[in-house]
Amino acid sequence: MSTIKKVCQLAGVSTATVSRALKNPSMVSEKTREKILKAIAESGYRPNVLASSIKTGKTNTIVVLVPNLSNPFFLKIIQGIEQAAQESGYSVLLGDTQGDPARENEYAGMVLSNRVDGIIHLDHSFPFSDNDAALAEAVPMVSVCERIVSDIKYPVIELDNYAACRALAKHLISYGHQKFAVIAGQIDSQIHRDRLGGITSVLAEENIAFNDDMIVGGEYSIEAGEKGVNILMSRHEKPTAIFCFNDDIAIGAIHEIKKHGLKVPGDISVVGFDDIKVSGYIDPPLTTIHQPASEMGRKAVEVVLKQIRKEVLKKDREIMQFQLVERESTGLAKNS
Amino acid sequence: MSTIKKVCQLAGVSTATVSRALKNPSMVSEKTREKILKAIAESGYRPNVLASSIKTGKTNTIVVLVPNLSNPFFLKIIQGIEQAAQESGYSVLLGDTQGDPARENEYAGMVLSNRVDGIIHLDHSFPFSDNDAALAEAVPMVSVCERIVSDIKYPVIELDNYAACRALAKHLISYGHQKFAVIAGQIDSQIHRDRLGGITSVLAEENIAFNDDMIVGGEYSIEAGEKGVNILMSRHEKPTAIFCFNDDIAIGAIHEIKKHGLKVPGDISVVGFDDIKVSGYIDPPLTTIHQPASEMGRKAVEVVLKQIRKEVLKKDREIMQFQLVERESTGLAKNS
DNA sequence: CTGTTAGCGCCTTCAT
């Protein structure tokens, strides 16, 4: 691997000039620049990024902490992140944490050992270890979807989950539904509270009874949807409409409802959340909330890069627009 | 950010001793080691990985080149990669190339600028630019699924696509099918040739006519499945069974077949390839070839790490086992 | 516009 010195020798200039020719071409005369470029081509020289990083203190890399890489919704966010990062000359390090604090600690710690410049977190946990917490004060970090629970305030890119669930609830009520159930994802999270709050607020306004028995689940997965339905079907009072807190859950739920010999939406209406690609192609196509996932990823990059560059952030909370996508998994309530 | 020097001062030792205490504890007396550990804790010292990388020449990072991050199958491979890498103390840099040579060049070039130690490529293209090609000789690189087309031989982790498609073909023939169609993915690839070869070899053995008119598609996507079906439905001779070259295509195809008022498998049987999670939950559940995606990712890491460590590779081609998963999208041919 | 000179933070001989 040839170094800057080889190029110097070939071009007959100093290392500084070579460095400048690359980073600040306007500071070098055209003639010498050409000489240098030729020398670079000849030698097959590639600047050692590590060496420059150690000087500049910047790695041009951010790490993304994902609780679950199998979730297609996260994938779309990551895709947005990757693209935006690339456009800004940044690379993306992938940190699949599986919600495991030890892994979160490890990946988050990278910012302290100069391995990355910033963190995008797709979860609400504070990812640093107790040991590192004190150092985490000024760390460029932004969360997407979920607010990070900590004393330090980090910016967040999120959806108005409360409003989205209100929209969903109103939609179902307009079809005459009165008996609702929820198959939730991660329970201990702001998202959960916001979404549930949105639903119950509408039900309260409409004087529709709803109690916690009808909340099942606890994980964003297809299997959770299946299990959730089975639990609900064993209940005395069965729902005519089910809120699933993501599309995977809804996919599992619909599959299981059909297994029970019931029709969607004939017997039970189902709504999802996220609008992943496949949701438009299942049978019946899913009514759900569209989240602008890849935009959210792009925004997150924007914000974390601003933090890295120490620019001032105008707002520490970016609310993205949702969209209720009505497809065919919702319909008139039975006997109404 | 505190450096090794702060720790020296606090512990009253030299930088060399601190370095040794961390990397080679046995070379340091227990007493001084304890002093140093305490000093590290006090100062919140984190070794600067960059600085050590520049000395050792290793980054403990590999880059994964993905042509399409939206493909759930790739995601599973990446998940396997990430886990295996993590277990070996490596990080994974994500390179979404979108099949764009310029992006491939950029990401592949990272190995030349000391940004990463190796490359895992999920495509068959030679990812280096012409300029860099000469330097690419000794680069640790492995491909998954597809063999890299180049003079230099790189190891590959792949499935026996030929055999898998033979199995699929035999399965359909056992249901009495005679009129077949293919909705292909990326046409210009070894995978395509192997799969098609598997199918046609069986058809030839069984004296079943098949011609190229019945091959449509050209992209691994749900939309390609929809379009493919529309083209096939406009043909004079319609197929009773369709090979889709991945599950996304199959999902689009099934959706579109139903739109045409036809039944799967009643009117047309459909098979997919990959066995992504959702394939078991669509209606009807998809008959497909299961690929051990996450195993393939793990294997890829194993191989690339061996290359990085300059260990000898026993074989430069690892063939993984497939599995025919019979679900409900295949059945008896109409009128048979 | 270009060269000289210090380092960046760490690792690694070479002495002691």
Place this chain on the structure above:
DNA sequence: ATGAAGGCGCTAACAG
């Protein structure tokens, strides 16, 4: 077992 010193490859003043 420890310290001193040089250098990894590059950048950033400071001169000229």
